[in-house]
Amino acid sequence: MSGSANHISVSGVHKVFQSGGQDVYALKAIDLEIARGEFVCLLGPSGCGKSTLLNAVAGFSLPSSGAITVEGQAITTPGPDRGMVFQEYALFPWMTVEQNIAFGLQIKGAAKPAIQEKVDSLLGLLHLQDFRKRYPKDLSGGMRQRVAIARVLALDSPIMLMDEPFGALDALTRRNLQDELLRLWLELKKTILFVTHSIEEALYLADRTVVMTYRPGTIKRDLKVDLPRPRDVASPAFNALKKELSQLLMEEQSRHNQDEFKGAAVD
């Protein structure tokens, strides 16, 4: 392992898209250092580039310029060292729960008994034992996301990337999975980069919440959340932070809205 304390390092990253003959900066001069075992949330309105940044770290779409390194190695492709959980669950519908979880291990070329053991332990860890033979279509959204998390955990990747993973879930299921995720994070000591547009979710989960701006995507605020866990969403300290972040976010949201109205006027 490299001696540096930073697990993920993003420096001077730009991402430029062409739109209507114009350059649009989805990401502009992003610098972000994430320490090993840190839980970081990227927060911002839609179009702020938070998912673009996550996809760049995942290796799905590389930055136009700048560098992203993990353990000191530059990112060039997606890889199982950076397991990703998607908002749309993205479970393979033709595989049962256990087949989905085992898939990454099969790709790695793990031995059958080792795969079985790992799958069994993950089914236990995520309370999925009774669902092992089910197909995704027969699972609720929350259950599907548990399977998606298990599938990534099976890789034993030190980093978990999560793209609004709980965005489509109802409030209770969401809180439930947030607590599960925190439990797993503490137990397995993962580095987590988590994209969300929910202020409360970011404050409930993260060590650090990074607020991004709407076009060009830059870092507006890098806020350390020092509240002890489990966090009480009703506490004054929590709400003070929430208020602060709301204000920041509202500014960006209004720029986003203006842009949409301008777009509508052009149409």
Place this chain on the structure above:
Amino acid sequence: MKKYRNAASGILVPLAALAFWQMLSAKGWVNATILPSPMQVLVKWWAYLRPLEAFDPAQGSYLAWCFSGELIHDALGSLYRVLLGFAIGGGLALPLGLAMGYSRLVYGLFNPLIQVLRPIPPIAYIPLSILWFGLGNPPAVFLISIGAFFPVLMNTVAGVQNVDSIYLRVGRNLGASRFTQFTRIILPAATPYIFTGARIAMGTAFIVVIVSEMIAVNNGLGYRILEAREYLWSDKIIAGMFTIGLLGLGIDTVMSRLSTYLLKWHRGLEQG
């Protein structure tokens, strides 16, 4: 209970149609040569089905005798041609479709030719098929292959092209090689389309077999009903038509059961 009610109501209209038909014949409103009574069709159907000669142990086993009837012989002949043509046409279309769906290059190379050939109905190949293959099974199987080829091809291409990119992203994220992505993600994701194509191909093959037997083969259900017309045996024509219908229904039921079983993970399927 509800199941029985549905079954009962499902049989009402066919019964009424049958009664109406029987009434037409009984009252003598239609010429019996043109439209025989249902009873007459049934009698003819039985005669068509049962063995032509009395059982003779010297000729072979009892079972072979049971299946020696003309209808069985015709139905098996038609079925054989359908299955062989389907296997050849589908067997060629599947790998080509997978390649065309997966590779833009292969798609670009083959698609123009496919688009030109596809609208030609298989029936239009009849003259050429007889010229090339003469009479008998070969031209029929050739025509059926063509009929089965295009539905499987088009659906396979669409199936591969429509694989949700999120699955491929997950595959890459998990570190899958291109080969693994193809066999474990693209292929299974495309199977619902491929099965739809196969089912359509089976239907087309069944149409083409009847037509080709009317022209190029001297047995089979299609041949038999055309032959019956020569003798003005309208009862046999209708008996043959019902046999064709039942055989087609049987094939489609098997196909649909098979795909329901193999695609039990698929959300879009009704529970059969």
